[in-house]
Amino acid sequence: MRIATSVGLLVILAAVGAYAFEGLMVPDAPVPTYGIVMFTIGITLLVAVSVGLMSLLFYSSRRGYDEPPHIKR
Template sequence: MKTGSWLIIIVLLAILAAAGWFGYAGLTTDPGVPISIHGYIAMALGIFFSLAIGIGLMALVFYSSRAGYDEPPHQIGGRSDEE
């Protein structure tokens, strides 16, 4: 691997570590904050719609791939460039 590749990997791992630390600090800073029923409903709806969109898009990717929509275009008729 080149030096630039190692640098990119180190930077990305540092960003991942910072995101993990930030998430941990945010979850453990004040554990006594109550969540209302509206908060739970909003969280459940957000999880549901995120999963629905993700599953739907992945299903479209698999369908598109298997149905041949991802193939390069072909010339069906007309003149040929080989003449």
């Protein structure tokens, strides 16, 4: 079962890679202005979410929120 799943996923990965390669090889295909704006907004949001999640990770780790509970008897 694992081999079949792995082969299936590799086939999908190869198909996506071939599709992306064909898209990159189109001659004289300029990116419109709204495309550049959307890429910039997407990258900015990606960086903001990544930095926010990492800061929450470090905050919770330093404050001890990640520790298992200590039961006093």
